[in-house]
Amino acid sequence: MDTNSRKRTLRLLSNGLYVMTSASGPRVGAATVTWLSQASFTPPLVMAAIRPNSNVFACLAESGVAAVHILDATQRDVAQRFFSPTTVTGGTVNGEPYRAGITGAPILKNACAFFECCVRQMVALGDHTVVVMEVVEAQCPRECLPLTVSASPWAYGG
Amino acid sequence: MDTNSRKRTLRLLSNGLYVMTSASGPRVGAATVTWLSQASFTPPLVMAAIRPNSNVFACLAESGVAAVHILDATQRDVAQRFFSPTTVTGGTVNGEPYRAGITGAPILKNACAFFECCVRQMVALGDHTVVVMEVVEAQCPRECLPLTVSASPWAYGG
Numbered sequence: 001m002d003t004n005s006r007k008r009t010l011r012l013l014s015n016g017l018y019v020m021t022s023a024s025g026p027r028v029g030a031a032t033v034t035w036l037s038q039a040s041f042t043p044p045l046v047m048a049a050i051r052p053n054s055n056v057f058a059c060l061a062e063s064g065v066a067a068v069h070i071l072d073a074t075q076r077d078v079a080q081r082f083f084s085p086t087t088v089t090g091g092t093v094n095g096e097p098y099r100a101g102i103t104g105a106p107i108l109k110n111a112c113a114f115f116e117c118c119v120r121q122m123v124a125l126g127d128h129t130v131v132v133m134e135v136v137e138a139q140c141p142r143e144c145l146p147l148t149v150s151a152s153p154w155a156y157g158g
Numbered sequence: 159m160d161t162n163s164r165k166r167t168l169r170l171l172s173n174g175l176y177v178m179t180s181a182s183g184p185r186v187g188a189a190t191v192t193w194l195s196q197a198s199f200t201p202p203l204v205m206a207a208i209r210p211n212s213n214v215f216a217c218l219a220e221s222g223v224a225a226v227h228i229l230d231a232t233q234r235d236v237a238q239r240f241f242s243p244t245t246v247t248g249g250t251v252n253g254e255p256y257r258a259g260i261t262g263a264p265i266l267k268n269a270c271a272f273f274e275c276c277v278r279q280m281v282a283l284g285d286h287t288v289v290v291m292e293v294v295e296a297q298c299p300r301e302c303l304p305l306t307v308s309a310s311p312w313a314y315g316g
Contacts (some may be wrong), residue, residue, distance in 0.1 A: 001295050009271045009296035010196050012228045013204075014174030038168050038192045039207035040284020046171075047288050049197035070170045091286050097186045113167045120189075123279050123290050126198020130205050131287055132281050137159050138167035148172045 015031045015149045017079045017157050019069040021093065021106040022059035029056035030093050032082040034149050034157040035128065036068065044135040046117060046130065049128035051158065055065060057129065069111035071147040078110065079147060083121060085149045088146035102137050105121055112144035173307045176316050178206065179251065179264040180224040181216035182237045186264055187214035188251050192307050192315040193286065194226065202293040204275060205287035213244045220268040222277045223261035224291060229305040233287065234257035235306060241316060259272065260295050270302035281289065 015034040018049075020030045033056075035049035050057045060066040071078050081094045091097055098106040103116045117133035135153070149157060175194040180187045191214075193207035204226070220223040229236050239252045249255055252274045256264040261274045275291035282288075307315060 001293075005298050006202060006273070006293060006296040008200065009228070009273050009298040010204075010293070012174075012271050012298065012302060012304045014172055014195065014304055015194055015195060016170075016172030026257075035195045035197055035205075036171065036174050036197045037173060037205075037207065038171055039193055039288050042285050043283075044164060044168065045205050045207075045284045045288075046218075047193075047195075047207060048167075048194065049205060065251075070167070079307045113170050115164070116225055119173075121280060121281050123288075125201070125278055126203045126292060127200050128198045128203075128225055130197050130203075130281075130288070130290055132283060135159075135164060135168070138164040140167040140170065144170060146170045148306075150304075 005064060010025040011155055015054055017071060017147045017149055019071065019082045019108060020056050020066055022056050022063060023104050023106055024059040024062035027059055028088050028093055029059035030082055030086050031056040032158045038114045038126055039132060046133050046135060048131050052129045060101060060119055063104065065105050067101055067107055067110050067114055067116045070113040072112045073145045073147050073151060076152060083158060097146055112142050113140040118123035159219060169313055173231060175305045175310055176239045177236065177266060178214050178224055179228040180214050180221060181262050181264055182220035184218040185217055186244055186246050186251055188240055188244050189214045190237045190316045197290060203290055204293060205288055205290050207288050210287045218277055221262065223258055223263050225263035225265055225272055225274045227266050230270045231303045231305050232287035233305060233311060234310060237315060258301040263302065270300050271298040287313055
């Protein structure tokens with residue numbers, strides 16, 4: 001297989017840009033993620049491929065909960081902020097105000113929609129771990145044109 | 159959880175529209191799929207959530223191989239053709255000409271890019287089964303603006 005062809009082909013897959021958060025005790029983890037999709041209607045499942053050396057992975061592996069935030073196309077700066085390591089100060093994570101969700105995962109107040117989930121299964125075969133999660137809460141308070149990788153300057157967002 | 163909020167929120171996730179094919183002996187399966195993402199760079203993995211009662215799932219579960227085709231934004235009619243049950247006649251599947259790939263999976267000649275993969279693991283927790291596959295071949299012969307769910311008349315494509 002030609003690795004350049006493989007790279008060009010896999011970059012044609014369409015992805016959104018999301019911020020995933022988690023908490024385990026006092027520890028908070030948050031990161032921009034792109035490799036995420038719904039995986040079932042009943043029960044409502046999503047699948048996400050997450051770097052196992054990330055802070056958000058460490059938190060969700062311990063606590064079994066996470067939140068996924070959908071950003072608006074105008075919120076590219078928010079996605080960029082979560083490429084950096086997690087920093088929590090004065091009710092903000094990476095500068096974004098948050099509150100605790102029903103699972104305990106941090107909910108970013110400026111996201112246009114979010115859902116909270118509980119980890120159901122993990123598959124560790126590659127440099128990202130596939131995490132299958134059940135959606136237990138979802139809120140979509142405003143209209144939103146979701147931010148996508150293809151509309152961003154990035155080819156991969158974590 | 160409000161089911162209407164959940165539905166509206168999960169519809170904000172960004173997906174492409176792909177045609178997945180597989181073969182097992184003389185049997186061919188093909189279907190439009192949307193819940194699919196890359197899942198690792200090394201090894202190159204993808205994850206897809208596939209309806210276990212579909213013909214394409216029956217074939218890939220038996221043979222352990224599948225091909226995923228990326229369609230151009232102008233090929234909405236091709237995606238629509240694979241919403242129907244698989245029909246193979248005279249070198250075509252659902253009216254689309256194909257050849258056998260290196261894995262034996264059918265390769266649609268009109269797709270703008272495709273990759274072939276081998277099944278590595280399955281997770282059966284919901285009404286779709288999560289299939290983690292390793293990419294073993296990829297070709298991207300032409301320029302392509304990939305077809306996405308958000309640019310289609312559909313909210314879900316299988």
